[in-house]
Amino acid sequence: xxxxxxxxxxxxxxxxxxxxxxxxxxELVLLAEAAGFEAAWIGEHHGMEFTIxxxxxxxxxxxxAKTKTIRLGTGTIIAPFWHPIKLAGEAAMADVITGGRLxxxxxxxxxxxxxxxxxxxxxxxxxGQRMREMIPAIRGLWDxxxxxxxxxxxxxxxxxxxxxxxKPYPPIWVAARDPNSHDFAVANKCQVQVTPLxxxxxxxxxxxxxxxxxxxxxxxxxxxEIMLLMHTFVAEDAAEADRLxxxxxxxxxxxxxxxxxxxxxxQGVLEPLTEDEIAAMPQYAPDKxxxxxxxGEADEVIARLKVYEAQGYDQYSIWIDSGLSHERKKKSLQLxxxxxMPAFQGSEARSR
Numbered sequence: 001x002x003x004x005x006x007x008x009x010x011x012x013x014x015x016x017x018x019x020x021x022x023x024x025x026x027e028l029v030l031l032a033e034a035a036g037f038e039a040a041w042i043g044e045h046h047g048m049e050f051t052i053x054x055x056x057x058x059x060x061x062x063x064x065a066k067t068k069t070i071r072l073g074t075g076t077i078i079a080p081f082w083h084p085i086k087l088a089g090e091a092a093m094a095d096v097i098t099g100g101r102l103x104x105x106x107x108x109x110x111x112x113x114x115x116x117x118x119x120x121x122x123x124x125x126x127x128g129q130r131m132r133e134m135i136p137a138i139r140g141l142w143d144x145x146x147x148x149x150x151x152x153x154x155x156x157x158x159x160x161x162x163x164x165x166x167k168p169y170p171p172i173w174v175a176a177r178d179p180n181s182h183d184f185a186v187a188n189k190c191q192v193q194v195t196p197l198x199x200x201x202x203x204x205x206x207x208x209x210x211x212x213x214x215x216x217x218x219x220x221x222x223x224x225e226i227m228l229l230m231h232t233f234v235a236e237d238a239a240e241a242d243r244l245x246x247x248x249x250x251x252x253x254x255x256x257x258x259x260x261x262x263x264x265x266x267q268g269v270l271e272p273l274t275e276d277e278i279a280a281m282p283q284y285a286p287d288k289x290x291x292x293x294x295x296g297e298a299d300e301v302i303a304r305l306k307v308y309e310a311q312g313y314d315q316y317s318i319w320i321d322s323g324l325s326h327e328r329k330k331k332s333l334q335l336x337x338x339x340x341m342p343a344f345q346g347s348e349a350r351s352r
Contacts, residue, residue: 001309001344002038004317005029005333006075006229008045009052012323014267021052022062024326028333029063033070035337038315039103041075041229046114049268050258051321057094064098073103075193075229075317076175079131080109081118084153087134088141088160091170100165105193106131107175112261128181135172135188142169173227177207182214189221195229195319198252198284200292201307204228208311227315228308231322232294234301234335241297244324244332245290251323252284253277298339305340 007028009021029040042059045051053059060072072094077087095102108127109115115122133150140146144159164170174185175193185192192211196203208226215223231248235241253273257263264271282288289295294304305316318336320329 001305001313002315003035003341003344004037004039004041004071004073004227004315005032006041006043006317006319006321008042008321010321010323011049011052012269014049014269018052025059026063026066027326028320028329029067029070031330031333031337033067035341037070039071039073039317041073041103041105041317043075043105044078044081045111046081046118047268048111048113048258048265048270050254050270055090057090060094060102061097064094064101069101071101071103072098073173074105076105076107076173078109078114078118078127079106079134080122080127081114082134084134084137084141084148085155085158085160088138089162091138092142092160092162092164095164095166095170096162100170102164102166102170103173103191104170105173105175106135107193111258113258113265116261131174132184135174135190139169139172176211179210179213182210183217186211186214186218186221186224189224191224192226193229193317194226196292197255198231198289198292201304204230204308205311208313212312225314226312227317228313229317229319230294232301232316232318232320232336233322233332234340235295235297235332236335237297241290241295244295245286247324248293248295248322249284249286249289250278252289253281254323256281256284298335301336301340302343305344309344 007025009025011021032040042053042056044056045053056074063072091104108124108131130152133152137148141158141160142163145157147157148155171191173191173193174181176182176185182192194207196207211226233244235244254270257270257273294301308316
């Protein structure tokens with residue numbers, strides 16, 4: 001099982017400059033690269049300091065000049081916010097800049113807050129249908145002289161300029177949850193990204209079952225890779241694990257509030273939650289967070305990851321966005337590198 005890092009710039013303190021956040025992002029990615037991580041993933045989000053990345057290709061181009069071996073992925077591009085010609089060209093340029101290290105994760109998007117602002121009237125169904133139309137279109141543009149007459153986009157014969165360095169294409173990863181998304185990804189020869197969020201190991205197993213069912217439904221297609229994304233923090237002792245649990249409980253309550261899209265947002269920051277609002281989200285209570293996320297001392301983390309590896313996950317991505325300080329993120333990541341990764345050296349984790 002390979003390891004990767006899912007990381008964004010994030011802040012709740014508006015006094016902290018974005019330039020400092022960029023330096024911290026670079027430091028975490030360089031730490032992951034030195035440890036032999038497979039990839040660093042950066043998604044697309046708009047209008048929120050909670051997750052800062054209006055165009056992940058810009059972050060990737062910046063990191064490409066700072067790194068040498070780690071792959072750099074979009075985790076994920078929000079398909080309905082792009083035109084196929086624009087996405088094909090910018091992705092191809094990013095692949096050239098990275099020296100062929102680009103992975104493209106594509107999703108329908110998740111926040112109604114963003115839909116309202118970037119694409120008013122869009123709903124999850126329409127966003128998903130646009131994603132399904134987008135993927136074959138960008139591949140056609142990379143092949144060249146591609147004409148498209150679809151439900152959402154129409155254009156005469158067009159060739160992506162530039163074309164990607166990787167042949168025939170950079171790997172495309174589809175963010176999947178329901179069985180139809182898994183089936184679409186496998187049928188279209190895409191890799192698969194999944195996250196149970198804070199739903200726990202039962203959902204981890206269910207996601208793999210949906211993926212395996214999709215693979216069985218398409219026996220003529222080689223099994224793609226599947227990546228599991230989870231919040232993961234390694235503590236040096238039990239007391240630190242308890243503190244991390246409390247902090248991630250608060251983070252997920254904020255995460256849930258962004259999804260509900262009912263709280264006022266000022267300067268890209270969500271209005272603080274009340275005690276009643278937090279109590280209304282018992283699924284994110286500390287005991288549930290400790291059970292459902294991967295938080296603990298190294299031996300506990302190793303045991304959880306060994307189960308995921310046995311289930312068939314090819315890549316495990318550490319979701320490090322959490323509202324924690326940079327130093328606490330860095331400490332946890334270093335503990336993972338020093339105390340967890342050695343237990344997987346006999347697996348597919350790369351060693352540079």
